[in-house]
Amino acid sequence: MRLAALRHVYEQPGPFATVYLEGRSPAEDAREQTRLRWRELRERLHSQGAAESALEALDDALAAALSGEEQANGRILVANEDGVTLHARWDAALGTGDGAVWQQLPDLGSYVREHARAIRELVVTASQKGATVRQLVIAEQHEPREVRADDIEGSANEQVHKPRGQGESHGRIQRRADEAASQNAKDVVERLRKISSNFQPHALVLAGETQGRQAIRAELPDELGDILSETDRGGDGAKESDSALTDELLAIAERTSEHNASQRSEQWQAALAHELAAQGAQSVARAAEMGAVETLLLEPGREATREAFLLKTCSDTDAAVDLVATGTELDAGVGAILRYPVNF
Template structure:
């Protein structure tokens, strides 16, 4: 994961007020719940030195939003960062169930939890296709939740490119062969239009996976066009027979599709962690890795860190400070599944003297 967001926030004046709100079950009294949750956090922040200039813009978001927006925040969760200049970060937050709310006042933004969640997230283009067109959604997903991308144009409907009917005639119909060829060509042309639009969106958004759902014939046509016209995108393709839009596939279709998305995201995220773990092990053999907070800090201060590695299940001391230091040297961050001293490690850009890499 690139640390551009961490750097842009840390560039501000500070001190920083950071708030994490876990997602809660949807309810009609969500605005009241959100107000009470924020009241408790606000008191804690004020007691610990947060300024009114940093708290007031958070008031506007957490108690001044319209009821529908308050319900969305309460259900989805939120991570917010503010300083005296205003709100610096306001994004959905996929906390692990039961993790609770938290709030911090600090000289550097407390973004370790945010980075962990974003690094575990998977970017999917979800394509719900039939023979005439498709609905294409940009979705950022984790194992527990699907977080729709906040940027504009999240859902795109691709209309039929062909004006011809895609329905094939019954046996014995007039000009049977000619009409069937026309229907086949219409399906192919429509699928080509979908593939072209996917190519445009993928160029802008760089998905990890393209998940193809919908009716069998529509999926097959889109898959063929991607394989023939955009083989690089075809390599990202996964298909599912489950789910679709509620309009076309009935009640429960969206929930079924959401379950598939979460499963795919979990599998992809685990695969990425495995690849990063293997990369770390190879770097360690070549003396291009360090472990433990002190050794990682020394390497980060020298600008030697290529990738900061956070342990997936356990946190390290001063993770947020190390992330900020690494962000200023254009390092990346990633999650690994292997235990390390202090629950933190780094892959280096170049080998350091042994006295600088020691964990003692």
């Protein structure tokens, strides 16, 4: 996640109320339960000295959101005296609980950690005629959330199913069928290139018909082949099959998240060896103030010392934020990969 995406929040004057509402399973009384949860959080903020104008702005934002299935979704809201500065979905790990705090800087640590853990999967359900391509975001312990779906139909007009029997005419028909399937696969992959350039997936998952998967796999460029996972689950529309595919997508997301964190820890160690790293709140803060931080590193379940200040300062210079593997044990829970060496 690039922290510049949050700069508009930090540019507003503090103090801020930061509210986290955990996502819960849909229920008939979900709307009322969310209202009661917010009332408790509102009282907590009031006792902390929150401005009434900020609380009223949060009242209005939540009242507008509590409709349909929306109340089942987790969310984060940030408000100051002038109004709501951030209202976003928050796919926190189940059991995290609600939270609310009034302080000089917004409390965005949990929000950026969730973003860092979330995995973007490009799921391709293939046939010999084309494919359905879904863009999914999978947060820890949550069902996949679909961002967009596209049906891609290949341009080949020939039949893609091969005839039975021998004979010269059957051979010609079979070659044309192979060529049609290959052309359709090329069309799918061309669209995948464009979708991928915007979506920036962590993983490409290829499902569906065996022949369709084979044809698409053969056309994939290296940048998509490098993130490819293939599965024979799903693709036939059956409920059990779709459930099996979802389980596979969740497993791929978990493996990808663990791999990314492990890779980031290795990059951290390499940066340390080349004097392009900092750790500890004081050293990272100094590097951030100099604009030297390329990636701010946090630990998954440990709040860093001066975390809110470090997130704000790094947002000013468009630093990224990411998580290291559990057990890395950064000094004060924070480290940084630097753009250039800094003398501390």
